[in-house]
Amino acid sequence: MSLKATIAAEIAARGPMPFERFMELSLYHPEGFFGGSKLRSEKAGDFLTSPEVSPLFGRTLARFVATERARIGEPFQVVEVGAGSGSLLRPLLEEVRAPAVAVDVSPAARASLAASLPDVEISETIPDRVRGVVIANELLDNLPMALAQRVGGAWRERWVGLEGDDLVFVDAPVRPAVAGWLEQHAAEVGDGGWVEVQLAAGEWVRDVLGRMQSGSLLIIDYGGTSEDLLPRRGDGTLRTYQSHHLGPHPLDFPGETDITADVEFSAIAAAARDAGAEVELVRQDDFLAGLGLREHLSELRAAELEAAREGDHDRRLRLRTVKTEIETLLHPRGLGGFMVLVAKRP
Numbered sequence: 001m002s003l004k005a006t007i008a009a010e011i012a013a014r015g016p017m018p019f020e021r022f023m024e025l026s027l028y029h030p031e032g033f034f035g036g037s038k039l040r041s042e043k044a045g046d047f048l049t050s051p052e053v054s055p056l057f058g059r060t061l062a063r064f065v066a067t068e069r070a071r072i073g074e075p076f077q078v079v080e081v082g083a084g085s086g087s088l089l090r091p092l093l094e095e096v097r098a099p100a101v102a103v104d105v106s107p108a109a110r111a112s113l114a115a116s117l118p119d120v121e122i123s124e125t126i127p128d129r130v131r132g133v134v135i136a137n138e139l140l141d142n143l144p145m146a147l148a149q150r151v152g153g154a155w156r157e158r159w160v161g162l163e164g165d166d167l168v169f170v171d172a173p174v175r176p177a178v179a180g181w182l183e184q185h186a187a188e189v190g191d192g193g194w195v196e197v198q199l200a201a202g203e204w205v206r207d208v209l210g211r212m213q214s215g216s217l218l219i220i221d222y223g224g225t226s227e228d229l230l231p232r233r234g235d236g237t238l239r240t241y242q243s244h245h246l247g248p249h250p251l252d253f254p255g256e257t258d259i260t261a262d263v264e265f266s267a268i269a270a271a272a273r274d275a276g277a278e279v280e281l282v283r284q285d286d287f288l289a290g291l292g293l294r295e296h297l298s299e300l301r302a303a304e305l306e307a308a309r310e311g312d313h314d315r316r317l318r319l320r321t322v323k324t325e326i327e328t329l330l331h332p333r334g335l336g337g338f339m340v341l342v343a344k345r346p
């Protein structure tokens with residue numbers, strides 16, 4: 001049975017399902033987007049993330065990790081959740097030699113991680129106790145979310161129902177937890193506006209910080225604060241990706257597309273503060289610049305000019321390639337505009 005048929009059968013038996021259930025099945029079911037044998041986060045996959053753009057992303061984050069290690073001392077470990085192909089952890093560990101755990105729900109990702117990071121513990125779950133740094137790059141945007149729309153001044157949920165063989169959005173009353181989240185983080189959204197209600201992301205943050213004895217949680221993703229996201233609330237930010245391009249309607253090909261939405265970082269920050277962490281929220285370009293990436297870019301520019309003067313075309317080309325990668329990581333309207341949330345525990 002196809003995943004769409006499995007979802008349709010569940011709806012036929014039990015009635016319409018909340019959107020977070022649809023998203024959970026679409027992404028995490030054994031037949032789901034992350035369930036199969038395909039590695040999704042690599043250059044040939046469905047999306048291009050910062051660590052896939054350049055190993056300098058992991059190398060630069062290593063400076064943050066080293067500072068945290070100096071702050072909290074030993075024992076110290078690095079945990080990456082949603083480690084994908086290992087393109088972040090590999091260069092990071094070349095700079096900071098520390099015990100590490102690579103966590104991923106996808107069997108394909110775990111197989112790739114085991115092959116390319118032989119000294120790293122590979123796991124499907126986050127360790128019970130962590131003392132060190134936990135990193136999650138482009139993970140929270142996939143955690144199942146509820147979907148709500150403001151109609152006539154009141155909130156309604158959008159669940160998933162069946163119309164013939166098609167999966168369609170159906171109207172449903174708003175559940176109390178969803179209403180509470182909306183009141184706190186989407187009160188200014190106007191009539192007709194769609195909001196992805198990210199309760200699971202908040203729970204994930206509380207859970208990770210609950211396991212953390214000392215250290216910090218680093219969350220990097222697309223999205224913004226409630227205020228940043230307000231102009232995008234007309235149609236909402238729910239979307240799909242497939243083979244590096246915006247994909248079809250989220251209900252049309254469950255399991256075949258990456259379903260995602262902008263991360264609501266005000267809610268994430270609130271969850272981290274609730275869990276007792278000290279929170280800092282900055283843009284990726286500023287965060288990487290603070291760790292010295294802009295200086296590195298200037299050095300590369302100078303070296304490229306030097307290579308040009310010497311007529312060393314191969315070296316010039318190599319330097320230019322790295323320079324372009326860094327510019328991509330820092331691009332203010334691209335990856336540089338992603339948000340970085342640091343939640344620190346003493």
Ligand SMILES: C[S@@+](CC[C@H](N)C(=O)[O-])C[C@H]1O[C@@H](n2cnc3c(N)ncnc32)[C@H](O)[C@@H]1O
Nearest residue numbers: 034041049081082083084104105106109137138
């Ligand atoms: C968008 S990819 C990002 C991969 C990598 N962090 C990067 O930046 O290239 C998301 C990764 O997170 C994994 N993933 C998704 N949900 C997860 C969860 N709840 N727990 C652990 N891993 C998860 C997926 O299998 C996938 O490898």
